[in-house]
Amino acid sequence: xETTQERMRNFSNDIxxxxxxxxxxxxxxxxxxxxxxxxxxxSNYKWEPLSIEAHRLQAKLIEDYRHFCNLLRTLLVGQPSxxxxxxxxxxxxxxxxxxxxxxTYLRTTEIALQEAxxxxxxxxxxxxxxxxxxxxxHVYVPDTNALIYNPNLEGWDFPDVHRFTIVLTPTVLSxxxxxxxxxxxxxxxxxxxxxxxxxxxxxxxxRLTDGVPLRSNxxxxxxxxxxxxxxxxxxxxxxxxxxxxxxxxxxxVMRMFPRSPTVLVTxxxxxxxxxxxxxxxxxxxxxx
Numbered sequence: 375x376e377t378t379q380e381r382m383r384n385f386s387n388d389i390x391x392x393x394x395x396x397x398x399x400x401x402x403x404x405x406x407x408x409x410x411x412x413x414x415x416x417s418n419y420k421w422e423p424l425s426i427e428a429h430r431l432q433a434k435l436i437e438d439y440r441h442f443c444n445l446l447r448t449l450l451v452g453q454p455s456x457x458x459x460x461x462x463x464x465x466x467x468x469x470x471x472x473x474x475x476x477x478t479y480l481r482t483t484e485i486a487l488q489e490a491x492x493x494x495x496x497x498x499x500x501x502x503x504x505x506x507x508x509x510x511x512h513v514y515v516p517d518t519n520a521l522i523y524n525p526n527l528e529g530w531d532f533p534d535v536h537r538f539t540i541v542l543t544p545t546v547l548s549x550x551x552x553x554x555x556x557x558x559x560x561x562x563x564x565x566x567x568x569x570x571x572x573x574x575x576x577x578x579x580x581r582l583t584d585g586v587p588l589r590s591n592x593x594x595x596x597x598x599x600x601x602x603x604x605x606x607x608x609x610x611x612x613x614x615x616x617x618x619x620x621x622x623x624x625x626x627v628m629r630m631f632p633r634s635p636t637v638l639v640t641x642x643x644x645x646x647x648x649x650x651x652x653x654x655x656x657x658x659x660x661x662x
Contacts, residue, residue, distance in 0.1 A: 393435060432474075453503055471490040530659070576588075582596070
């Protein structure tokens with residue numbers, strides 16, 4: 375299973391493939407002198423107009439790259455200004471290479487592609503600046519649906535995963551609290567109440583916010599207190615939408631564990647669809 379860093383690198387590689395097709399098969403750079411007095415500027419080359427077919431590829435590529443940048447920018451929230459500046463500089467060059475709307479100092483399409491690929495590599499490498507307290511253990515982030523479906527957290531298991539941490543977000547804990555009081559289904563209310571008692575009981579093993587063991591040498595439980603900041607997450611997420619709050623919380627966890635395989639756990643088909651659109655990993659909860 376991929377870590378967050380590996381997932382972003384693979385996303386970058388997909389963009390590289392499409393970019394190579396656009397640049398090497400459809401694009402041309404020609405020499406161009408600044409009009410007027412014959413002065414030659416630093417940008418004395420320009421992109422030739424693209425065909426209709428190339429414009430379609432270009433539109434898809436710019437959409438994918440902006441999606442990539444939005445996710446990566448969200449993961450880099452809170453990093454030093456030089457990290458954000460390096461990200462922004464690389465973003466400008468790649469977007470300029472995709473859009474091809476301006477003059478360029480690059481003499482050939484091969485050089486343009488090489489520079490854009492280098493910028494993509496540099497952007498992914500910025501994740502290395504992030505701290506990861508887990509460093510390799512799998513991290514599973516369940517939604518309320520998954521927890522109520524299988525509340526026996528000590529019995530959770532995932533194929534081929536030797537050690538993992540279950541992370542409870544404020545969004546989930548708040549929703550479980552609401553379910554125990556006002557859910558229209560009495561059975562769900564009872565399950566929510568039982569689940570809360572179970573989670574509180576784990577405090578006898580230590581501080582939930584520090585992490586407590588579930589099964590020796592197998593699994594642990596961690597509760598985080600930080601609510602997602604919708605000013606620093608994917609721009610299309612709506613704070614008034616429950617599924618979007620889950621995704622924003624999940625991205626907070628991804629930021630905490632960039633070098634760990636981090637997976638959203640849900641049975642909700644709409645949440646799975648949104649996670650898939652956002653290129654976020656998800657799985658079903660273990661069977662009870």
